[in-house]
Amino acid sequence: MRTKIIITLAGLLLTGCATETANIDVVHDDGKAVMALDYRDFAQAASEMIQSMISSGALKKPGGGRYVMTTARVTNDTMQRIDTDQLMAKIEEELMNSGQVVMTSAVGGKGAPDEMIYDMRDIRDSATGDEFKQETLAGKKTLIAPELSIAGKIFQRNIRYDNNRQQVEYYFQLRITDLTTGLRFWQKESIIGKRGSNKSVTW
Amino acid sequence: MKTITNILLLVLAFTFTACDQQPAKIHVREGIRSDDLASNIVTRPVAHAFSALIGEGIEIDKAILMNNDSGFLELNINGHNRSYNTKRFRYRIEWLDANGLMVQTKTSTWLPASATGKSSFSLKAVAPRVEAVNFRMDTRKWE
Numbered sequence: 001m002r003t004k005i006i007i008t009l010a011g012l013l014l015t016g017c018a019t020e021t022a023n024i025d026v027v028h029d030d031g032k033a034v035m036a037l038d039y040r041d042f043a044q045a046a047s048e049m050i051q052s053m054i055s056s057g058a059l060k061k062p063g064g065g066r067y068v069m070t071t072a073r074v075t076n077d078t079m080q081r082i083d084t085d086q087l088m089a090k091i092e093e094e095l096m097n098s099g100q101v102v103m104t105s106a107v108g109g110k111g112a113p114d115e116m117i118y119d120m121r122d123i124r125d126s127a128t129g130d131e132f133k134q135e136t137l138a139g140k141k142t143l144i145a146p147e148l149s150i151a152g153k154i155f156q157r158n159i160r161y162d163n164n165r166q167q168v169e170y171y172f173q174l175r176i177t178d179l180t181t182g183l184r185f186w187q188k189e190s191i192i193g194k195r196g197s198n199k200s201v202t203w
Numbered sequence: 204m205k206t207i208t209n210i211l212l213l214v215l216a217f218t219f220t221a222c223d224q225q226p227a228k229i230h231v232r233e234g235i236r237s238d239d240l241a242s243n244i245v246t247r248p249v250a251h252a253f254s255a256l257i258g259e260g261i262e263i264d265k266a267i268l269m270n271n272d273s274g275f276l277e278l279n280i281n282g283h284n285r286s287y288n289t290k291r292f293r294y295r296i297e298w299l300d301a302n303g304l305m306v307q308t309k310t311s312t313w314l315p316a317s318a319t320g321k322s323s324f325s326l327k328a329v330a331p332r333v334e335a336v337n338f339r340m341d342t343r344k345w346e
Contacts, residue, residue: 029313040313043309043312043313044314044315047309047310047314050310051329054275054329055275055277055327055329057273093309094310097308097331097332098275098332099332
Protein backbone atom coordinates (compact mmCIF):
# COMPACT_ATOMS: atom_id res chain seq x y z
CA MET A 1 0.00 0.00 0.00
CA ARG A 2 2.77 2.35 1.01
CA THR A 3 4.68 1.54 -2.18
CA LYS A 4 1.64 2.36 -4.29
CA ILE A 5 1.26 5.74 -2.57
CA ILE A 6 4.94 6.54 -3.08
CA ILE A 7 4.79 5.62 -6.76
CA THR A 8 1.63 7.71 -7.26
CA LEU A 9 3.17 10.71 -5.52
CA ALA A 10 6.37 10.38 -7.54
CA GLY A 11 4.33 10.28 -10.74
CA LEU A 12 2.40 13.41 -9.75
CA LEU A 13 5.62 15.22 -8.87
CA LEU A 14 7.25 14.41 -12.20
CA THR A 15 4.16 15.59 -14.06
CA GLY A 16 4.08 18.79 -12.03
CA CYS A 17 7.74 19.51 -12.78
CA ALA A 18 7.31 19.16 -16.54
CA THR A 19 7.91 22.43 -18.44
CA GLU A 20 4.80 23.76 -20.09
CA THR A 21 4.76 24.44 -23.79
CA ALA A 22 3.75 27.93 -24.85
CA ASN A 23 3.60 29.83 -28.11
CA ILE A 24 6.13 32.58 -28.60
CA ASP A 25 4.73 36.06 -29.00
CA VAL A 26 6.84 36.82 -32.10
CA VAL A 27 5.66 40.44 -32.16
CA HIS A 28 6.72 41.28 -28.59
CA ASP A 29 9.15 38.57 -27.62
CA ASP A 30 10.73 39.35 -24.24
CA GLY A 31 12.59 36.07 -24.18
CA LYS A 32 16.30 35.92 -23.46
CA ALA A 33 18.87 35.98 -26.21
CA VAL A 34 20.35 32.66 -27.34
CA MET A 35 23.84 31.96 -28.56
CA ALA A 36 22.66 30.53 -31.86
CA LEU A 37 20.86 32.51 -34.55
CA ASP A 38 17.14 32.70 -33.94
CA TYR A 39 14.26 34.29 -35.82
CA ARG A 40 14.85 37.65 -34.12
CA ASP A 41 18.39 37.80 -35.48
CA PHE A 42 17.24 37.02 -39.00
CA ALA A 43 14.53 39.68 -38.71
CA GLN A 44 17.08 42.24 -37.53
CA ALA A 45 19.61 41.41 -40.23
CA ALA A 46 16.95 41.41 -42.96
CA SER A 47 15.56 44.76 -41.78
CA GLU A 48 19.02 46.38 -41.84
CA MET A 49 19.79 44.98 -45.27
CA ILE A 50 16.47 46.07 -46.77
CA GLN A 51 16.72 49.59 -45.39
CA SER A 52 20.27 49.92 -46.68
CA MET A 53 19.27 48.72 -50.15
CA ILE A 54 16.33 51.06 -50.41
CA SER A 55 18.09 54.12 -49.02
CA SER A 56 21.16 53.61 -51.25
CA GLY A 57 19.14 54.27 -54.41
CA ALA A 58 20.88 51.36 -56.15
CA LEU A 59 17.56 49.77 -57.07
CA LYS A 60 16.16 52.86 -58.73
CA LYS A 61 16.12 51.89 -62.40
CA PRO A 62 17.08 54.69 -64.79
CA GLY A 63 14.11 55.42 -67.00
CA GLY A 64 11.68 53.91 -64.52
CA GLY A 65 10.36 50.39 -64.24
CA ARG A 66 11.54 47.50 -62.11
CA TYR A 67 14.72 45.49 -62.17
CA VAL A 68 14.47 41.73 -62.64
CA MET A 69 16.48 40.15 -59.88
CA THR A 70 17.54 36.65 -58.98
CA THR A 71 18.85 35.30 -55.70
CA ALA A 72 22.21 33.73 -56.40
CA ARG A 73 24.27 31.73 -53.94
CA VAL A 74 23.94 32.74 -50.29
CA THR A 75 26.38 30.55 -48.43
CA ASN A 76 25.87 29.37 -44.88
CA ASP A 77 29.34 29.26 -43.39
CA THR A 78 28.19 28.95 -39.78
CA MET A 79 28.21 25.88 -37.61
CA GLN A 80 24.43 25.78 -37.64
CA ARG A 81 22.09 24.02 -39.96
CA ILE A 82 20.22 27.06 -41.22
CA ASP A 83 18.41 27.64 -44.44
CA THR A 84 19.53 30.93 -45.91
CA ASP A 85 15.95 31.42 -47.06
CA GLN A 86 15.27 32.45 -43.47
CA LEU A 87 17.03 35.66 -44.44
CA MET A 88 16.43 35.85 -48.16
CA ALA A 89 12.69 35.19 -48.14
CA LYS A 90 12.16 38.32 -46.05
CA ILE A 91 14.44 40.39 -48.27
CA GLU A 92 12.84 39.15 -51.50
CA GLU A 93 9.37 39.87 -50.15
CA GLU A 94 10.23 43.43 -49.17
CA LEU A 95 12.09 44.17 -52.40
CA MET A 96 9.12 43.07 -54.47
CA ASN A 97 6.69 45.03 -52.31
CA SER A 98 8.87 48.13 -52.69
CA GLY A 99 7.96 48.24 -56.37
CA GLN A 100 11.58 48.55 -57.47
CA VAL A 101 12.31 44.90 -58.11
CA VAL A 102 10.61 41.80 -59.47
CA MET A 103 12.15 38.45 -58.57
CA THR A 104 12.53 35.68 -61.09
CA SER A 105 11.73 32.08 -60.28
CA ALA A 106 13.41 30.84 -63.46
CA VAL A 107 17.00 30.94 -62.27
CA GLY A 108 18.68 30.98 -58.88
CA GLY A 109 21.70 30.01 -56.88
CA LYS A 110 20.05 26.81 -55.72
CA GLY A 111 18.54 26.08 -59.12
CA ALA A 112 15.24 27.47 -60.30
CA PRO A 113 13.15 28.50 -57.30
CA ASP A 114 10.16 27.09 -59.15
CA GLU A 115 10.97 23.94 -61.12
CA MET A 116 7.44 23.94 -62.53
CA ILE A 117 8.63 26.51 -65.11
CA TYR A 118 10.79 23.83 -66.73
CA ASP A 119 8.47 20.93 -65.99
CA MET A 120 5.77 22.62 -68.08
CA ARG A 121 8.23 23.14 -70.92
CA ASP A 122 9.19 19.48 -70.79
CA ILE A 123 5.51 18.63 -70.99
CA ARG A 124 5.09 21.01 -73.93
CA ASP A 125 7.88 19.25 -75.79
CA SER A 126 6.62 15.77 -75.03
CA ALA A 127 3.69 13.75 -76.22
CA THR A 128 1.78 14.77 -73.08
CA GLY A 129 1.81 18.33 -74.40
CA ASP A 130 -0.70 17.37 -77.05
CA GLU A 131 -3.28 16.95 -74.30
CA PHE A 132 -3.16 20.66 -73.50
CA LYS A 133 -4.64 23.59 -75.40
CA GLN A 134 -1.56 24.76 -77.26
CA GLU A 135 -2.25 28.45 -76.66
CA THR A 136 -2.17 27.84 -72.91
CA LEU A 137 1.33 26.38 -72.99
CA ALA A 138 4.30 28.68 -72.57
CA GLY A 139 6.08 29.35 -75.83
CA LYS A 140 9.80 29.37 -76.46
CA LYS A 141 11.86 32.47 -75.70
CA THR A 142 9.33 33.86 -73.25
CA LEU A 143 11.38 33.79 -70.06
CA ILE A 144 12.94 37.07 -68.99
CA ALA A 145 16.56 36.98 -67.92
CA PRO A 146 17.52 38.62 -64.64
CA GLU A 147 19.36 41.93 -64.70
CA LEU A 148 20.57 41.89 -61.11
CA SER A 149 21.58 39.18 -58.72
CA ILE A 150 21.84 39.22 -54.94
CA ALA A 151 24.39 36.95 -53.32
CA GLY A 152 26.35 36.73 -50.12
CA LYS A 153 27.20 34.66 -47.10
CA ILE A 154 26.59 34.20 -43.44
CA PHE A 155 29.53 33.16 -41.32
CA GLN A 156 30.50 33.11 -37.70
CA ARG A 157 33.54 33.53 -35.50
CA ASN A 158 33.81 31.98 -32.05
CA ILE A 159 36.12 33.74 -29.64
CA ARG A 160 37.04 32.82 -26.08
CA TYR A 161 36.06 35.85 -23.97
CA ASP A 162 37.29 34.65 -20.61
CA ASN A 163 37.40 31.44 -18.58
CA ASN A 164 33.64 31.17 -18.38
CA ARG A 165 32.33 32.99 -21.41
CA GLN A 166 32.60 32.89 -25.16
CA GLN A 167 31.82 35.48 -27.79
CA VAL A 168 30.17 34.54 -31.06
CA GLU A 169 30.06 36.97 -33.97
CA TYR A 170 27.69 36.40 -36.86
CA TYR A 171 28.43 38.24 -40.08
CA PHE A 172 25.76 38.74 -42.74
CA GLN A 173 27.23 39.90 -46.03
CA LEU A 174 25.16 40.61 -49.13
CA ARG A 175 25.92 42.25 -52.47
CA ILE A 176 23.92 43.15 -55.57
CA THR A 177 25.60 42.73 -58.94
CA ASP A 178 24.58 43.92 -62.39
CA LEU A 179 24.65 40.72 -64.45
CA THR A 180 25.24 42.58 -67.71
CA THR A 181 28.29 44.55 -66.70
CA GLY A 182 29.48 42.58 -63.68
CA LEU A 183 29.52 45.77 -61.61
CA ARG A 184 28.54 45.71 -57.99
CA PHE A 185 25.74 48.15 -57.21
CA TRP A 186 25.36 47.63 -53.50
CA GLN A 187 27.01 45.82 -50.65
CA LYS A 188 26.46 45.60 -46.91
CA GLU A 189 27.70 43.73 -43.88
CA SER A 190 25.59 43.35 -40.76
CA ILE A 191 27.04 41.97 -37.53
CA ILE A 192 25.21 40.31 -34.67
CA GLY A 193 27.32 39.61 -31.63
CA LYS A 194 26.55 37.36 -28.71
CA ARG A 195 28.37 36.78 -25.46
CA GLY A 196 27.48 33.95 -23.16
CA SER A 197 28.50 30.86 -21.31
CA ASN A 198 31.18 28.57 -22.64
CA LYS A 199 28.72 25.75 -22.07
CA SER A 200 26.27 27.10 -24.65
CA VAL A 201 26.49 25.49 -28.05
CA THR A 202 26.27 27.44 -31.29
CA TRP A 203 25.35 24.59 -33.56
CA MET B 204 41.69 90.11 3.68
CA LYS B 205 41.20 86.37 3.88
CA THR B 206 37.69 86.72 2.38
CA ILE B 207 38.97 88.82 -0.51
CA THR B 208 41.72 86.27 -1.21
CA ASN B 209 39.21 83.43 -1.24
CA ILE B 210 36.92 85.33 -3.58
CA LEU B 211 39.83 86.09 -5.91
CA LEU B 212 40.84 82.44 -5.95
CA LEU B 213 37.28 81.38 -6.79
CA VAL B 214 37.09 83.92 -9.60
CA LEU B 215 40.41 82.67 -10.97
CA ALA B 216 39.19 79.08 -10.81
CA PHE B 217 36.02 79.94 -12.71
CA THR B 218 38.02 81.94 -15.24
CA PHE B 219 40.34 79.04 -16.03
CA THR B 220 37.32 76.75 -16.30
CA ALA B 221 35.59 79.15 -18.68
CA CYS B 222 38.75 79.48 -20.80
CA ASP B 223 38.94 75.72 -21.25
CA GLN B 224 36.01 75.56 -23.67
CA GLN B 225 35.81 72.53 -25.97
CA PRO B 226 34.56 73.00 -29.50
CA ALA B 227 30.87 72.05 -29.59
CA LYS B 228 31.43 69.12 -31.98
CA ILE B 229 34.03 67.45 -29.78
CA HIS B 230 32.93 65.67 -26.66
CA VAL B 231 35.74 64.96 -24.20
CA ARG B 232 34.27 62.92 -21.41
CA GLU B 233 34.74 63.28 -17.70
CA GLY B 234 37.52 61.05 -16.54
CA ILE B 235 39.42 61.92 -19.71
CA ARG B 236 39.30 65.70 -19.67
CA SER B 237 40.68 67.78 -16.83
CA ASP B 238 38.53 68.03 -13.77
CA ASP B 239 36.87 71.26 -12.83
CA LEU B 240 34.75 72.56 -9.97
CA ALA B 241 31.62 71.05 -11.43
CA SER B 242 33.13 67.69 -12.26
CA ASN B 243 35.81 66.18 -10.06
CA ILE B 244 36.46 63.19 -7.85
CA VAL B 245 34.21 64.63 -5.16
CA THR B 246 31.28 65.97 -7.15
CA ARG B 247 31.10 63.27 -9.82
CA PRO B 248 29.72 60.44 -7.64
CA VAL B 249 27.15 62.84 -6.21
CA ALA B 250 26.05 63.95 -9.66
CA HIS B 251 25.87 60.36 -10.91
CA ALA B 252 23.86 59.24 -7.89
CA PHE B 253 21.46 62.16 -8.26
CA SER B 254 21.01 61.41 -11.94
CA ALA B 255 20.20 57.77 -11.17
CA LEU B 256 17.87 58.84 -8.38
CA ILE B 257 15.75 61.07 -10.56
CA GLY B 258 15.80 58.44 -13.32
CA GLU B 259 17.38 60.36 -16.18
CA GLY B 260 17.27 58.59 -19.53
CA ILE B 261 16.80 59.00 -23.24
CA GLU B 262 15.09 62.00 -24.76
CA ILE B 263 14.15 62.56 -28.36
CA ASP B 264 14.98 66.04 -29.65
CA LYS B 265 13.88 65.92 -33.24
CA ALA B 266 12.24 63.64 -35.77
CA ILE B 267 12.75 64.67 -39.38
CA LEU B 268 10.76 63.15 -42.21
CA MET B 269 11.77 63.60 -45.82
CA ASN B 270 11.47 61.82 -49.14
CA ASN B 271 14.62 60.38 -50.67
CA ASP B 272 15.47 60.41 -54.39
CA SER B 273 13.56 57.20 -54.95
CA GLY B 274 10.40 58.55 -53.36
CA PHE B 275 10.64 56.58 -50.13
CA LEU B 276 10.07 58.24 -46.78
CA GLU B 277 13.19 58.63 -44.66
CA LEU B 278 13.05 59.20 -40.93
CA ASN B 279 15.96 60.72 -39.02
CA ILE B 280 15.71 60.92 -35.26
CA ASN B 281 18.07 62.90 -33.05
CA GLY B 282 18.08 62.44 -29.33
CA HIS B 283 20.31 62.57 -26.33
CA ASN B 284 20.99 60.53 -23.24
CA ARG B 285 20.58 62.58 -20.07
CA SER B 286 21.89 59.75 -17.93
CA TYR B 287 25.56 59.24 -17.10
CA ASN B 288 25.34 55.58 -18.11
CA THR B 289 25.07 54.03 -21.53
CA LYS B 290 21.43 53.35 -22.27
CA ARG B 291 20.63 50.33 -24.38
CA PHE B 292 17.17 49.93 -25.79
CA ARG B 293 15.21 48.53 -28.68
CA TYR B 294 13.04 50.52 -31.02
CA ARG B 295 10.48 49.64 -33.62
CA ILE B 296 9.19 51.87 -36.37
CA GLU B 297 5.82 51.23 -37.96
CA TRP B 298 4.92 53.00 -41.15
CA LEU B 299 1.49 54.46 -41.79
CA ASP B 300 -0.20 55.20 -45.08
CA ALA B 301 -2.32 58.24 -45.95
CA ASN B 302 -5.31 56.75 -44.12
CA GLY B 303 -3.34 56.22 -40.95
CA LEU B 304 -3.29 52.47 -41.45
CA MET B 305 -0.19 50.45 -40.78
CA VAL B 306 1.87 49.36 -43.79
CA GLN B 307 2.74 45.70 -43.30
CA THR B 308 6.45 45.22 -43.67
CA LYS B 309 9.17 42.93 -42.36
CA THR B 310 11.28 45.97 -41.52
CA SER B 311 8.94 46.82 -38.63
CA THR B 312 10.87 44.73 -36.16
CA TRP B 313 12.60 45.45 -32.89
CA LEU B 314 16.06 46.83 -33.61
CA PRO B 315 18.83 47.46 -31.10
CA ALA B 316 20.19 50.91 -30.30
CA SER B 317 22.34 52.44 -27.64
CA ALA B 318 23.40 55.88 -26.50
CA THR B 319 26.53 56.63 -24.49
CA GLY B 320 26.01 58.58 -21.28
CA LYS B 321 25.52 62.32 -21.63
CA SER B 322 25.77 62.23 -25.40
CA SER B 323 23.67 62.56 -28.51
CA PHE B 324 22.57 59.75 -30.76
CA SER B 325 20.87 59.39 -34.12
CA LEU B 326 18.60 56.81 -35.65
CA LYS B 327 17.68 56.47 -39.28
CA ALA B 328 14.96 54.43 -40.94
CA VAL B 329 13.64 54.16 -44.46
CA ALA B 330 10.12 53.14 -45.35
CA PRO B 331 10.13 50.18 -47.73
CA ARG B 332 6.93 51.30 -49.48
CA VAL B 333 6.16 54.49 -51.34
CA GLU B 334 2.68 54.59 -49.78
CA ALA B 335 4.19 55.20 -46.34
CA VAL B 336 3.61 58.85 -45.42
CA ASN B 337 3.90 58.78 -41.66
CA PHE B 338 5.29 56.71 -38.86
CA ARG B 339 5.03 55.77 -35.23
CA MET B 340 7.84 54.58 -33.07
CA ASP B 341 7.91 52.44 -29.95
CA THR B 342 10.76 51.65 -27.60
CA ARG B 343 11.39 49.04 -24.97
CA LYS B 344 14.17 47.94 -22.68
CA TRP B 345 16.98 45.83 -24.01
CA GLU B 346 16.31 42.32 -22.70
